[in-house]
Amino acid sequence: MTATSATPDAPVVALTLGDPAGIGPELVARLLARDGTLASANVVLVGDPWLWLDGQRVAGLQVPTQPVASLADVRGRPDRALPAFVAVDTVRPQDVERGQAGAAGGRSVLQVLDRCLDAAQAGQVDAICFAPLNKFAMKQGGLAHEDEMHHFAQHLAVQTFFCEFNTLDGLWTSRISSHVPMKDVPAYITKDRIVEAATLIHRSLQANGVAAPRVAVAGFNPHNGDGGTCGREEIEVIEPAVRELNARGLAVTGPFPADTIFLRARDGELDAVVTMYHDQGQIALKLLGFSRGVTVHGGLPVPITTPAHGTAYDIAGRGKADVQAMANAFAIACRMAGHQPRTSA
Incomplete structure (x- = not known):
């Protein structure tokens, strides 16, 4: 990963690992290992530590991060040579079957996204880029809407x-x-x-x-x-x-x-x-x-992007996931965040 880091006024972009049973954790590892990823945003990864370690293992990569206590601490950190990492505890390894949609994974996705949405409302995050999720798993895990878009809109009180x-x-x-x-x-x-x-x-x-x-x-x-x-x-x-x-x-x-x-x-x-x-x-x-x-x-009041493809359960855990759509989603999130009016946390 390149040592190039974002400028002090760069937007804060939150990354999430997506469905624990899919290719999301691997995609995020590949994205953060790419040269130039950290040049356009103050990047913060939000996820379960075990799942992040597993994503790196599947990708065959080691991607160092800088632990921070909360999303409120990301914007003011002086050293941005590494992505920030906010650890959460949303799902246990034994509750996830790779390549299978499950309620535990769906609940995890909802909890992580809601945390990012709360941070966006508080002015701590300028954009969100999430790895692929599975709507069926999310509905099993408590999603009350037809899709995540409507969940976001309700959470952010969009009229x-x-x-x-x-x-x-x-x-x-x-x-x-x-x-x-x-x-x-x-x-x-x-x-x-x-x-x-x-x-x-x-x-x-x-x-x-x-x-x-x-x-x-x-x-x-x-x-x-x-x-x-x-x-x-x-x-x-x-x-x-x-x-x-x-x-x-x-x-x-x-x-x-x-x-x-x-x-x-x-x-x-x-x-x-x-x-x-x-x-x-x-x-x-x-x-x-x-x-x-x-x-x-x-x-929505905050840019939110994701790859257009799904969780690719059929290749999850095999180290074959193509990162290009994830990289494109991240790039769009960074560009749109740069045009957003910014609210101080």
Whole structure:
């Protein structure tokens, strides 16, 4: 690991190990061993000591850290040549079966993330980057929401529009509906939600360094509705939303047929695509680059990022995990944290 460390005013970025039964601990070890990781943030790892040791063992690495008593002590530490480490006690080794979703692992993930969210609310942390988690394990462990995004929003008392972004290299996507059954999707397609989603991703891209984002909106029906003969959402909802966005000064285009819009994106014509439902964007991005994609939780008061792939239970513990998506998620967290208004702890 390089000796380069962050400047005194660098943002504090919290890293978590993710699901104890998955590849997260290995990914964090690989990330923190990379040259340059510590140059852009004051990094603090939050996790169970035994799990952190196991992640290093699986990765075949030894990554020194600087123990600190709490997240409140991270920002003011004078020596940042090593990542800080806040030890927690959330799960026992005997309660984790590698490669299997379990309630104990899900509870651990929730406890660690909640600690980071509390620190963010207190101004002690500027961004959070978490290693992959498993929603089923978290629901077994007490998650009361459809996904972690809604848990974050409730914990942070968010009242305005929020949604997941998925990113791949320079391309971002947002969606009008997310983890809901397909039969419920049409109810989510409203003018207000499209305007909010497009505005949010436009603003978030600017926070990530894109001065004039090129945002397009996907249609919902086959062939963009074929002039209303194959569905009218494009005519009655999506087109009016695009006109409203234009009236507000945002250079948003669309709707474009969902089966071709990502060809434009692939060819570099777009910075973002607003999709109507989960798989409309996810399939495209994962085909374009499964091992590089990142999920950004948009609309929250603190940037929160994670790899777009999952816990990879099938290869957990085998030392084969690809760190690139984790590194990309960390880089986005650092960039967005640098654009966030900072509250003193």
